[in-house]
Amino acid sequence: MTELTLSRRSMLAAAGVVLAAGSAAALVTSPAMADQGNMDAALRQLQNALNSLHRATPNKGGHKERAAELVMQAMSEVQAGIDYAAEHGGG
Template identity: 50%
Template sequence: MSEFKLSRRDSLRNIAVLGVAGAAAAAFATVPAEAAQPHMSKALSDLQAALNQLQAALPDKGGHRVKAMELVKGAIDETAKGMAVGAM
């Protein structure tokens, strides 16, 4: 049986190449999809903040507060769907 031996230089080069490739793959795997969509991400954050404020408001608004919450929830859903499509 023949033995295959790598030189130190070859071993170090292989480690360096694998390290760079692994780091690049890890960077892509850990970046959330919304990172490439700063405006959509900000809009989603603002919509969630608006919903929180509407939920904290006094309920006596003639049904308009409830309707506004429904519309904001719809906007949150549509924004999230848009971000998912944009990430493809």
Template identity: 65%
Template sequence: MSDTKYLRRDVVSGAGLAIAASALVGFVPKAARAAQGNMDAALRQLQNALDSLHQATPNKGGHKERAAQLVEQAMAEVQAGIDYAAQHGGG
């Protein structure tokens, strides 16, 4: 075969693969495709805050402990939001 025939065959094969891949993407649930980058980042930052609170000295009049509780509550809410989006196709 000539180089032109090989090139044409490769282009047609590549186009076929692209069409097949895009069709498969339609079958993947939206929740599986939707990244939760900002929510995941929020969880990491909250975990870092919680770690810092746990390392802080305890002489804060109970405010450190209360702050840790609130951070844990915030982490639970962020995770609930991620779970909700996963179940309802949110992104």
């Protein structure tokens, strides 16, 4: 396996974890979770961006992979914000 293949698999696994966490959080019916529409939309849009990066041709000098890592980092931060709001009663 190449380093790129391992990197792609790692990115997909991380994205799956973030999405699973987001899906589980969406099932919570607390008032704090009810007002997370913009954060949920941001998470979906970031997932779309990640999917587009994965479909892009690989000849980008490593920038495509770095962009995907940054998108996953952003997804993690958005999820952390959703979780924080849920724990602290924020909307």
